[in-house]
Amino acid sequence: RSKSLGRCCFRHFDLSMQVEAMQRRQIECDLRAAIVKNELELFYQPIVDVRDNRVHTFEALLRWRHPTRGLISPDAFIPIAEETGLIVEIGEWVVERACRDATVWPDDIRVAVNFSPVQFRRCDVVALIARTLAAAGLAPDRLEVEVTEAILIRDAEATCVVFDDLRRLGVRLCLDDFGSGYSSLSYLNKFPFDKIKIDRAFVSDMHNPKSLAVITAITQLAERLNLSLVVEGVESEEQLAILTNRGIHHIQGYLFSRPRPFAELLPVAVRAPGKAA
Ligand code: C2E
Ligand code: MG
Ligand code: MG
Ligand code: MG
Secondary structure, eight states: OOOHHHHHHHHHHHHHHHHHHHHHHHHHHHHHHHHHTTTHHHEEEEEEETTTTTTEEEEEEEEEEEETTEEEHHHHHHHHHHSHHHHHHHHHHHHHHHHHTTTSSTTTTEEEEOHHHHHHHOOHHHHHHHHHHHHHHHHHEEEEEEEEEEEHHHHHHHHHHHHHHHHHTTTTTOOOOOSSSSOOOOHHHHSSSSSSEEHHHHTTTTTTTHHHHHHHHHHHHHTTOEEEEEEOOSHHHHHHHHHHTTTTTTSSTTOOOOOOOOOGGGHHOOTTSSSSO
């Protein structure tokens, strides 16, 4: 009896795996078409210095405007793009688009672009960025490359060389989702980061004194190591007050703005010098 049940469960498992594989192939196929059909779009979310309420960076966040399924979030398709290698092509489009978009903003606003570990493995990111900046006519120090800890785990040596090259190019490096992965503090010395971004999990869990203690400790660490610090995922005034009390001023979160399409940013971003805001 238990044997037949086991077989039944196995078949069920097998079937759901097949369905999942089919769905993935469908998404892969749709995604290839999406690139050609221009269905990918960049949204931007501001990172604000709360001391003067100015935007100093916009983070580019990818969206897929699917003709029937509507706006699809990156978490639903980036992993598939990574598995299939499509992320290389998509990532090229993202950085080109983001750099072109940024040229329209005032010179003191940077653009932050997320890069996948797969891009670093499969393409020459330094060459890509150098040629993209030149083509767009964007100053290198206006581009910030965001990577997560995942990239530091494999090929640490090679990654370090690439990071040094990026720094020489004048591009800035940000360690995203800090504290969420396999953080090792030695990364902070070993790799030439300009900035760390505390993962939003710590913010949503801030009522827990232990999470708050972690935030405080990371703040002190960043200060000692001369790294800029951003906290992402700030949704309430209460969270903001606790963070500013701890000397954290660079904030990203729904409290200020959700990610929005490029065309909707202009009123925020463009403050022509000499004109009233
Ligand atoms: P991320 O780089 O850590 O980006 C921050 C994510 O947090 C974004 O989700 C943003 O919308 C969300 N967020 C910001 N503030 C708040 C808040 O106050 N509350 C909540 N609940 N969420 C907030 P999104 O846009 O869905 O992007 C998810 C992830 O997808 C990104 O995480 C990044 O890892 C990846 N991603 C997005 N665009 C790209 C891209 O162009 N290339 C690559 N390789 N990855 C990308
Ligand atoms: Mg990011
Ligand atoms: Mg993040
Ligand atoms: Mg993330």
